[in-house]
Amino acid sequence: MPFTVTIQPSGHHFEIDEHETVLEAGLRAGMNLNYSCSGGSCGDCKGRIIKGELASIEHHDFQLSEADKSAGGVLLCRAKPASDLVIEAFEYSRPEDIPVQEIETKVTKIERVAEHIMLLQLRTPRSSTLHFLAGQHVTLLADGIRPRNKSVASCPCNAMHLQFHIRDNPDDEFSQYIFEALKTSSKLNIRGPWGSFILDEESERPIIMIAYDIGFGPIKSLIEHAVALERDQGMHLYWITSEEDGHYMDNYCRSWADAFDEFIYTSLGRNQHVEPEDLEADFLRRMRIIREDHSDLSGYDFYVTAPGAAIESAKALLVEWGAAAEHIRVDSLERF
Numbered sequence: 001m002p003f004t005v006t007i008q009p010s011g012h013h014f015e016i017d018e019h020e021t022v023l024e025a026g027l028r029a030g031m032n033l034n035y036s037c038s039g040g041s042c043g044d045c046k047g048r049i050i051k052g053e054l055a056s057i058e059h060h061d062f063q064l065s066e067a068d069k070s071a072g073g074v075l076l077c078r079a080k081p082a083s084d085l086v087i088e089a090f091e092y093s094r095p096e097d098i099p100v101q102e103i104e105t106k107v108t109k110i111e112r113v114a115e116h117i118m119l120l121q122l123r124t125p126r127s128s129t130l131h132f133l134a135g136q137h138v139t140l141l142a143d144g145i146r147p148r149n150k151s152v153a154s155c156p157c158n159a160m161h162l163q164f165h166i167r168d169n170p171d172d173e174f175s176q177y178i179f180e181a182l183k184t185s186s187k188l189n190i191r192g193p194w195g196s197f198i199l200d201e202e203s204e205r206p207i208i209m210i211a212y213d214i215g216f217g218p219i220k221s222l223i224e225h226a227v228a229l230e231r232d233q234g235m236h237l238y239w240i241t242s243e244e245d246g247h248y249m250d251n252y253c254r255s256w257a258d259a260f261d262e263f264i265y266t267s268l269g270r271n272q273h274v275e276p277e278d279l280e281a282d283f284l285r286r287m288r289i290i291r292e293d294h295s296d297l298s299g300y301d302f303y304v305t306a307p308g309a310a311i312e313s314a315k316a317l318l319v320e321w322g323a324a325a326e327h328i329r330v331d332s333l334e335r336f
């Protein structure tokens with residue numbers, strides 16, 4: 001029978017099986033807990049038991065002080081429950097809570113998922129996973145090449161494996177480096193995280209996500225995080241692309257729609273040629289389906305990625321249609 005863990009001071013709670021550590025169960029449930037090594041070495045996951053019993057505490061190299069021990073201090077990555085628990089633990093909730101980190105990662109996968117899109121997977125060392133919030137971005141640093149900011153396209157619940165979606169751009173040397181030179185097992189440094197395009201975890205309003213091309217990356221991170229949090233207020237994902245094969249994770253999106261009653265997925269590909277200078281106007285034109293699908297936009301939260309300068313126009317359009325400006329979050333990261 002699962003137990004319940006309640007975190008103080010936030011009051012967040014989640015279920016835990018007796019064979020899981022508090023950290024494992026908390027990350028699976030989408031909690032933004034502080035941790036690094038998951039193995040009892042760093043001390044970053046230190047919390048305090050306020051109420052409840054532990055079944056076991058696995059061996060750890062990090063030494064808790066006597067004061068910590070007598071106050072109920074425990075490493076969450078080593079502790080398994082024997083009852084419901086109330087714990088005191090630090091959770092990231094704002095971008096400014098998170099220190100800037102620079103981490104050397106290893107490339108574990110480079111996969112071309114569409115003609116012009118590469119999926120890049122990086123692995124951090126176990127001892128220094130990336131602390132970040134879903135939807136944020138980091139700087140990718142390669143020797144001799146101008147650094148580029150890229151959104152993390154995966155969930156903080158698995159911060160050792162980071163996914164990025166990269167577009168082929170012949171005019172951008174970083175893109176060419178990813179497409180032409182980078183190999184599996186290569187090293188790539190990351191610095192960050194940056195940005196405030198994050199989930200409003202306190203909101204119970206239904207959500208409309210609008211992704212444009214590889215702007216799907218941070219939207220995917222947000223959705224995976226919302227799924228981990230078991231948000232059930234309803235979500236409609238619109239993925240608008242500039243190319244026929246632009247929905248490079250279409251099946252993955254459909255699996256969300258199949259798995260969750262309250263999840264709707266609408267893919268909007270391009271079936272006619274649009275000149276590059278008309279892409280922004282074309283995006284705004286295709287956004288009109290949102291108004292047709294939802295007669296009243298006033299009660300929704302919006303998360304929007306859009307082409308270039310269209311981001312402010314997209315926001316203005318949503319407000320014109322009745323959305324509350326304070327409930328619209330836009331990702332203004334420039335995508336190359």
Ligand code: FES
Nearest residue numbers: 038040043045077
């Ligand atoms: S995460 Fe490092 S000791 Fe728990």
